[in-house]
Amino acid sequence: MNQKKRIASIDIFRALTMLFMIWVNDFPTLSDIPKWLKHGPSGEEYIGFSDFIFPLFLFIVGLSIPFAIQQRLKKGVEVFSILKHIILRSVSLLIIGVYMVNYETSHHETLSIGTYWWCILMATGVALIWMDWKRSPVPKKLHKVFQAIGVLILIYLAVIYKGGENGLLGMTTQWWGILGLIGWAYMINASCFVLFKGNFIAIVVVFILFNVLAVFNYAGYFDNMDGILTYFSTIYGGFIPAFTSAGVVGGMVLNRLADQKQSKVILTLITLGVLNLAYGFLMEPHLWMIYKLGVSIGVGYISFAVIYFIADIKSKTSWAKIIAPAGTATLTCYLFQYFEYPLRIETGIRFPDFMNTGTIGLFVSFSLAILIVVFTGWMEKKGFKLKL
Numbered sequence: 001m002n003q004k005k006r007i008a009s010i011d012i013f014r015a016l017t018m019l020f021m022i023w024v025n026d027f028p029t030l031s032d033i034p035k036w037l038k039h040g041p042s043g044e045e046y047i048g049f050s051d052f053i054f055p056l057f058l059f060i061v062g063l064s065i066p067f068a069i070q071q072r073l074k075k076g077v078e079v080f081s082i083l084k085h086i087i088l089r090s091v092s093l094l095i096i097g098v099y100m101v102n103y104e105t106s107h108h109e110t111l112s113i114g115t116y117w118w119c120i121l122m123a124t125g126v127a128l129i130w131m132d133w134k135r136s137p138v139p140k141k142l143h144k145v146f147q148a149i150g151v152l153i154l155i156y157l158a159v160i161y162k163g164g165e166n167g168l169l170g171m172t173t174q175w176w177g178i179l180g181l182i183g184w185a186y187m188i189n190a191s192c193f194v195l196f197k198g199n200f201i202a203i204v205v206v207f208i209l210f211n212v213l214a215v216f217n218y219a220g221y222f223d224n225m226d227g228i229l230t231y232f233s234t235i236y237g238g239f240i241p242a243f244t245s246a247g248v249v250g251g252m253v254l255n256r257l258a259d260q261k262q263s264k265v266i267l268t269l270i271t272l273g274v275l276n277l278a279y280g281f282l283m284e285p286h287l288w289m290i291y292k293l294g295v296s297i298g299v300g301y302i303s304f305a306v307i308y309f310i311a312d313i314k315s316k317t318s319w320a321k322i323i324a325p326a327g328t329a330t331l332t333c334y335l336f337q338y339f340e341y342p343l344r345i346e347t348g349i350r351f352p353d354f355m356n357t358g359t360i361g362l363f364v365s366f367s368l369a370i371l372i373v374v375f376t377g378w379m380e381k382k383g384f385k386l387k388l
Contacts (some may be wrong), residue, residue, distance in 0.1 A: 007254065009308040010063055012320045015327030015373075016307075017057045022326075022337060022369040024050040030361040037362075045288045047295065054178065055243045055296035056303070058185050062247020063304065065190050066198065066255055082194055089388040090187035096126055097180025099154065100338065102163060102171045110167030112160050116342035123338035125153035130331070132387035176234065179334075184234040185244040193248060200252050207245040211293070213238025218289045239293060246276070246297040250304060262313050266305050273301030322370065325377030331386040333376040340372065 027038055027050065040046035072082055099122050108115040128150030133143035163169040176184065189206070196202035216222065217237040225233065234240050250269065257265045280294020310316050326333045344350070355364045379385065 007067070007308075007312055008317050009304065009311040010060070010067070011324065011327035012311050012317065013063070013304055013307050013327075014057075014060045014330060015320060015323045015325070017053060017060055018326040018330050018333055019323050019369055019373055020053050021057060022333070022372055023366050024053055025337060026341075026365045026368065030356050030365060032358045033362055045284075045291075047292055051292065052296055052299055055292075056300050058182065058240065058243035059247040059250070059297065059300035059304075061182060061186055062189055062244035062249075063251045065186075065193055065244075065248050066251035069190065069193055070198065070255070079194060083191060086187060086190045086194070090183040090190075092130060092388045093179045093183030093186070094176060095154075096130075097177030097183060098171065098173055099126070099157070099177075100179060101174050101177035102161060103338070104177075105163045105169075105174065107162045107164060107167030110162040112162075116345050118157060118161070119338055119342045120346075121153055122157055123335055125150040125157065126335060126338075127386065128153070130386045130388055132385050135385065136383040173231065181234055181240050185241045188235050188241050189244045189248050192245075198252070200256065203245070203248055203252060207242065207249055210238040210242035210245050211290075214242055214293055215283075215287060215290055218287045239289065242293060243297060243300070246300065250301060254308075266309055266313075269301050269305035269308070273298045273305065276301060323373050325380055326373045329376050329380045329385045331388065332379065332384075333373055335386060336372045336376060340368075 024037075027033060035048065037049045039050045040048050069082060072085075073079075103115065103119045103122060106115045106118055111118055113121070128146045130150075131146070133140075133146065138146070158171050161171045163171065173180075175181075192206050193203065196206075213236055215238075217239065222233070222236065225236075229236075250272065253268050253272070254265060257268060275298075276294045277298030278294075280291045280296075280298060283294060284291035311320070351364060354360060
């Protein structure tokens with residue numbers, strides 16, 4: 001990596017995206033909020049603010065890949081060890097994602113401990129397994145014990161699970177969940193970066209390939225895929241990994257232009273953004289989802305260019321200090337939602353209706369998201385942070 005210091009804009013962009021992800025996840029509990037903030041309704045060709053958040057997170061995952069891998073290579077880590085690390089991280093995300101998506105489809109009435117306690121235990125198990133115990137104040141002799149307890153909790157939850165409309169279904173992969181999709185996108189893109197030795201042309205080809213696969217997918221060419229192939233649909237479907245490969249390209253642009261004029265970095269990022277926006281608008285009359293792909297990537301490049309200009313060129317970062325933990329302890333921050341919401345339900349804590357409605361509801365919801373981030377930061381300072 002050419003940069004001598006950490007690129008602040010990457011952490012800030014990640015933090016903003018995670019903050020917004022927590023916020024929009026709370027929108028279903030609110031009423032009378034503007035349509036443009038919500039997800040586009042099914043069957044309606046419309047992109048709301050919420051529709052951009054997950055693609056932007058996939059984009060930032062890719063943006064970080066070149067720097068993380070090159071840093072490991074500079075430390076002398078062998079390629080095999082890096083690939084092993086990539087696979088382990090990805091599998092961990094897949095496992096957590098499967099549990100989270102099954103929480104969403106669990107059957108409260110037939111589940112012996114109820115949906116919300118199942119979720120609280122799930123989050124507890126995840127925290128115990130993937131906590132970075134080495135950096136915590138917990139004695140070393142207890143690290144493996146806590147991880148083993150976490151594994152037993154997840155096994156127990158899988159055994160007692162009841163899902164579906166009548167509680168007759170066991171745990172299934174379903175659509176992998178948000179974290180599972182991130183796991184697939186990260187695994188294929190990080191592996192490609194390592195195997196192609198960070199060759200810029202090869203990575204651009206990978207990005208184009210995923211776009212082509214996405215077009216084929218939404219044109220119906222993969223509709224007859226069945227059996228074991230369906231487990232890999234996230235990859236050959238192209239749509240999800242394309243966001244991340246776009247981020248990898250962006251990260252490599254930063255790396256390649258690090259020693260040149262900063263204005264050239266900004267101009268290149270904005271140019272990539274405009275090209276992807278144009279691609280999206282050209283596809284809009286033909287394939288709506290490809291329009292969404294191009295526009296989201298375009299917004300990703302341009303948004304990052306703006307944050308890079310503010311944080312790294314102008315060195316204005318104090319404004320983002322309060323949300324910094326969402327960028328450095330991202331998984332920890334995301335997991336807190338799976339404690340906070342079910343605990344509110346089980347304890348009967350509920351805000352008055354006016355605090356769940358309209359502008360006031362949005363403000364209260366955003367304030368709660370900020371509190372989660374601040375609490376994450378407090379936990380991080382105490383030495384408690386999840387790490388895959």
